[in-house]
Amino acid sequence: MSELLEMRGIEIQFPGVKALDKVDFTLRAGEVHALLGENGAGKSTLIKCLTGVNKMDAGEIFLEGKSIRPTSPQAAIEMGISTVFQEINLCPNLTVAENIFVGRQPMKHHQINWKEINRRANELMERFNVHIDVTRPPSYYSTAIQQMVSIARAVDIDAKVLILDEPTSSLDENEVKQLFAVMRSLKEQGIGIIFITHFLDQVFEMSDRLTILRNGHLVGVYDIHEITKLELVTEMIGKDMNEIFNLKRATVAEDAPIMLKAEHLGAPGKVDDVSLQIKKGEMIGFAGLLGSGRTETAEMIFCVARPTKGTLEMNGETLKARNPLDSINHKMAFCPEDRKRDGIIGDLSIRENIILAMQAKRGFLHPISRKEQSEIADKYIKMLSIATPDAEKKIGELSGGNQQKVILARWMATQPDLLILDEPTRGIDVGAKAEIQRLMLEMCNNGVSVIFISSELEEVIRCSNRILIMRDGKKAGELGGEFGADTQSEILKIIAGEGASA
């Protein structure tokens, strides 16, 4: 089969690290090629090199046999290499149609031909089997639709190579199916798709071949039938999978004191009447669909948003928190769902990000000395094996998994009694995921109570002592005790509103 795209001996040097070392990559026309690796393995760097964001220090790129050297994303697009990034970057103030055609509007008599724009946009979306009103802004539609619009825009520019960077991380199951249908039809049109994802099931469902990177090196290229899931993970992280996933749930003594007691929490339009109790050293999982009130409940407990009714008790003390600082002072900690918006302070260093909550707790008049800051930062960098040359690197320059670890370090440094983790493993790779789960359990065993929110039922079941299931802003059920093989289907039933409430 002819090679559509060939990258040979790519090398990229960043200050202090070799991001890519002699990496080869090939893409055939009409195939979905998965690019896999842990955070910081060099996937994004390779893509950035292909789209002209990063300059390569050595190596060659051939597109349809011709040597190319993209110097900017714009140049790459003109050559036929389009990218859809993880974060949807559509302009919220333009309509769907305008978003698709911005920068290359069809003109008529030196004026924008609106009719033409809307007609063609409509046609394009129809082709994707998406029926929407293209004159509305993208924010009117779901994340999946927005993702489709981004893809439509990318494809409409006569793309030969389409790069999808984590396209499914914010989609639900149906939306993923919709996206995959689109990908299949693009495949039939002979477009080569580079598919980056952390969901291994999706890799096996969609891709034809896969390339694995580890620490900037090429580990191997496989046909999808040549490799099993376990082998794949082992290759990706360079360690035996079983070793990592051998996690034991925390043990909670019967007579362990109650850490947090929430009664009839509620806020109009968000959550209605949620009560829960967590014992010391217990991990409680929150399950439920996006928007079911999981996040909102967590935010109310931590007082990011104040509950309008109900009471909270922490360590037997009634809580009258007015802002997150009060909650921190009551030894709570909260890793928010949207890491970028509510978690990281992008321009500040890892050190500053780690000590931030601790410093906030002490107040600005009692600064932590520079030496102490560095010690704390270094301690957690080592403890959580955060991949960085030193603590002074900007957190914004780290990969997602490492950013998440820094946020976790920020809260661990405050030595909380209750840790609320909202989707701590979203968008990060298997290895980092297992590591974060291990850390959570370790903290439980040290007497910290954990609230663990995740969309992936599997990991909720694996780690939690009890699971609280939310539906439509209400507590729909609670499962405890031993979890068996049918626990997952039981939870799904409750989520769907079929199961009995506990």
Next chain:
Amino acid sequence: MNNSKNKFSLALLAVLCIVMVAMGIWGFSLGNTVTLSAAELAAPAATEAPAEEAEAATEEAAAETTEAAAEEELAEAAGDSGVSMQESAIAEHLAERSGLQSFAYLKRFPLLITGILLGLAFVVALLISGNKMRMPEGILHSKLTYAVVAELAILMVCLWIRPDFFSIRYEPSSGMLIGSLITILNRSAEITIIAMGMTLVIALGGTDISVGALVAVSGALALKFLRWDIDVYTTPGNYTVQPFVWVIVVPLAVCLLMGLFNGALVAKLNIQPIIATLILMVAGRGIAQIVTDGKQYTTGYAPFQFIGGGSFLGLPMPVIISILVVLFVALFTRKTAFGMFVESVGVNRSASRVSGLRSDRIILIVYMLTGFLAGISGLIYSSRISSCDSNNAGLNYEMDAILAVVIGGTSMSGGKFSIAGTVIGSIIIRTIVTFVLYFGITSESTMAFKAMIIAVVIVLQSEPMRNWMSKRSKARKSTVRGEVHA
């Protein structure tokens, strides 16, 4: 690796400081040879002879630097200063009897010490900020470097035009040091003080365009209180009726409240800072006019005039006040965690809140501080002109302050800020004005000329330019290394 970078930047800063001190000494030696009054300088014919002397001095200084022992000499000079002081005391005594010649010689020592102190202050300022300012691509990638280089370049051109530019004289009658450098520091005081607050506001991702108007308000209030009782006013030395404290406290308090108003709009009502502060920018001058009934009051009250025209330890009061303000802000932000909190809120307010920062309170404090500093600046300004001017006091100060902050390397989008950078930025702006005056440029084209130089500085500091410079130096280094390896 990080360490070596730090060492490199420190070494470069040290070299810069030595150059500054050397220039101070050089200028000082000129200052003693060129003993001309301003009137004489204006007449070109009179400058012939001193110019020759200046040339000789230039050669002397050049010879000194080629010996590359300037540093050691400095250390010696510093070490010996204790002894020298004693000597100078005796010699001064002799000088009183024997005449002016040896007296002129002896004046060197205090001036030399001043020069060294200036250099040291510069190092300290840079070190305070150096802790915070990470230089990811080395010193050639730091905006601060370009600001310093630009400042030095302008000073050099000034020196070329006026050989005695760096001379600093002690004027016993007024008890003040006199010289162009002192004048620059003196005249930049208002902007430096305001720019300190502006740095924090900009680090928060905002701007405060009301500071210029607050300067007018502060001045108007001060003059209003001075003129409360016209009869009292006309009798010199009879001010006890109207406690002088109010003349200081009321304007500052009002400006603090106006800052609180700005901060409340920004923090509590989430109004965009430029819009929120636009209100007082427009209203401020109106308020100032109401306070003074639309008149320009003047005063001859000496204690008030002292704020802008007096001196302490040989330095003009505005310089002293601005040094105190800079020290206060630098210590307040960097020795407490306040600076980090400001940066954190400036980068990501929502994440800061979740992490336990009370961002509202931080924003309020910063805007209040800025208002307060504008008030101080207003007192200095009105004291300088012994009058209040609702229309022109502090005119365009907000723009100069923003410019000083930006030249200093703080990004308008918020985040990391540099106090030392802002100080240099403010001095640059004033140096340019001085430069324009010395260049003999007509007043009509002053603004255009000022803009031209600022444009050059800004271009030098732009991201692509700095990338280009640091890349070039890297390329050069790597080729050198390559040769070594080969």
